Amino acid sequence: MSRRTLDTQQVVESAAALADAEGLDAVTLTRVAEHLGVRQPALYRHVDSFDALIRALGLRGRGILADRLGAAAASMRQPTAIRAPQTRNWRKRWSEWSRCWVKP
Numbered sequence: 001m002s003r004r005t006l007d008t009q010q011v012v013e014s015a016a017a018l019a020d021a022e023g024l025d026a027v028t029l030t031r032v033a034e035h036l037g038v039r040q041p042a043l044y045r046h047v048d049s050f051d052a053l054i055r056a057l058g059l060r061g062r063g064i065l066a067d068r069l070g071a072a073a074a075s076m077r078q079p080t081a082i083r084a085p086q087t088r089n090w091r092k093r094w095s096e097w098s099r100c101w102v103k104p
Contacts, residue, residue, distance in 0.1 A: 006036065008046040012056045019057065029053065
């Protein structure tokens with residue numbers, strides 16, 4: 001395998017692409033290394049361990065979620081936004097709704 005320059009973001013993005021394509025169970029350091037065209041030991045310069053890679057994937061997902069929620073909240077300011085009905089007694093309604101799903 002030829003030498004190539006890697007950074008942590010490339011490693012995490014490659015793991016994310018693999019997880020999206022084949023599921024999280026398919027993500028291993030060996031598979032990520034193959035996807036990047038490097039040997040597995042090269043990844044340890046960018047991630048400390050497999051657990052660190054999974055944590056980085058989680059942080060990546062949290063960032064994407066935060067961005068999308070921020071965009072959704074920003075669109076709520078538009079006059080054409082669809083909004084849930086406002087109610088002051090939301091706890092009571094939530095309690096009533098949740099009782100529908102719980103068997104006594």
